[in-house]
């Protein structure tokens with residue numbers, strides 16, 4: 475006997491950025507949220523927030539280790555990993571639990587804990603964790619199922635235990651030897667965390683440099699700095715993984731050498747979570763790489779079905795998922811006044827050591843598309859606060875249009891890069907020329923932000939017709 479479908483005004487698949495769609499517009503209506511994992515999504519539970527909390531502890535450990543350079547003799551006596559871990563999850567886990575409870579018992583919402591799958595147009599079956607199936611349909615559906623870690627076959631098939639970013643933050647001890655596979659954002663952040671907290675880290679990356687999607691000069695500079703702290707193996711991959719005699723892991727690389735480690739972290743990229751979503755049944759088209767295909771308003775190929783965040787976006791970043799969620803939240807209730815997503819100046823920061831922050835196109839992209847540019851790099855070590863910090867690593871590069879000085883890109887490597895870049899993001903977004911940003915306002919002396927001011931002032935004068 476077939477069970478009746480419960481009909482909702484809005485059905486949201488995924489409780490990360492999707493959870494923010496329940497605005498006041500939905501008061502008095504019925505919204506369902508389906509979640510098959512931990513409520514609150516990647517950023518809160520296994521992504522941005524916990525990693526940055528660990529990274530803060532790692533930065534403190536580094537500060538102690540480098541303090542003698544400043545005439546302050548400190549010593550890093552111990553790293554209480556379990557206390558660090560428990561501070562992080564003692565803060566986060568209750569937020570997730572409270573979020574779930576609020577949606578379960580809220581006046582306008584229902585939470586369905588289980589895996590959602592399209593079985594027809596705007597019809598979704600949820601295989602409930604508690605058993606049974608919730609059969610749902612809705613006037614509008616939003617796909618916000620995010621992305622998940624990709625694990626190469628050589629790891630999966632080896633039978634050797636491995637971690638991803640989903641599990642590595644919950645381990646019991648800092649591994650003495652950590653092997654990280656991958657050379658992107660996640661590898662760079664965890665290499666910093668674990669090195670600073672006591673591991674000897676080896677990074678095996680396929681590309682010719684770490685963070686290879688960033689501006690080449692920036693990625694090369696960072697790779698050189700990282701190679702002083704971690705054992706970095708570039709243009710390499712793991713050919714074979716076995717268990718070592720001491721219970722550890724032995725990874726055989728392409729060049730025939732072996733890396734021994736106590737723990738393996740796989741950080742080889744993420745993929746949109748659409749594999750078991752029944753998209754064909756829902757009439758939802760996918761792109762070749764598995765992402766849901768959306769237009770600039772967040773509409774999928776299926777009428778009344780929307781998508782946002784990692785599952786459909788060209789950027790796997792929380793501030794982008796949040797922006798897209800704000801756009802879709804508006805569009806859901808304003809069908810005659812649709813807003814478009816704005817992906818023009820998407821910044822990103824890597825919370826490694828030193829930090830990295832970027833916005834705009836790389837110089838290689840500009841050259842490739844035939845766009846002329848002027849650029850200037852200001853070293854942190856050549857501004858007053860950089861002297862205070864004895865900085866030898868930090869750089870701020872700005873790239874601008876030679877005709878009017880409008881910024882085309884900016885890249886920072888160094889302390890507080892993720893915050894220092896903000897005036898440059900603002901300048902790009904509002905089309906302000908470099909000289910106007912530098913001289914049209916005060917810059918506090920001798921704050922570290924002078925590195926940004928001086929980078930802007932260092933650009934050659936723009937010339938009309940240049």
Ligand SMILES: Cc1cc2nc3c(=O)[nH]c(=O)nc-3n(C[C@H](O)[C@H](O)[C@H](O)COP(=O)(O)OP(=O)(O)OC[C@H]3O[C@@H](n4cnc5c(N)ncnc54)[C@H](O)[C@@H]3O)c2cc1C
Nearest residue numbers: 488490491510511515516521522590620783784790791792
């Ligand atoms: C380790 C790490 C660190 C990161 N750090 C940063 C950072 O510092 N800054 C930054 O901007 N970005 C960072 N990111 C990226 C950021 O976390 C993501 O871009 C963002 O969380 C994506 O949000 P979302 O809502 O699209 O997906 P998610 O938050 O992943 O939400 C999707 C939810 O859908 C659920 N789901 C999936 N399929 C189904 C289904 N069929 N049925 C039911 N539920 C389902 C999932 O369990 C998940 O809870 C980081 C990511 C990782 C992994």
Ligand SMILES: NC(=O)c1ccc[n+]([C@@H]2O[C@H](COP(=O)([O-])OP(=O)(O)OC[C@H]3O[C@@H](n4cnc5c(N)ncnc54)[C@H](O)[C@@H]3O)[C@@H](O)[C@H]2O)c1
Nearest residue numbers: 626656657658659660661679680711741742743790823824
């Ligand atoms: N601070 C942040 O904003 C932040 C932090 C973490 C993650 N993220 C997001 O999460 C996404 C995923 O992060 P990620 O680091 O997993 O992916 P990534 O795409 O940044 O990097 C993956 C890396 O692994 C390499 N690789 C792939 N297969 C390999 C193999 N078999 N052997 C060796 N190397 C291999 C790739 O060449 C690439 O360098 C990022 O794109 C980013 O948008 C953001």
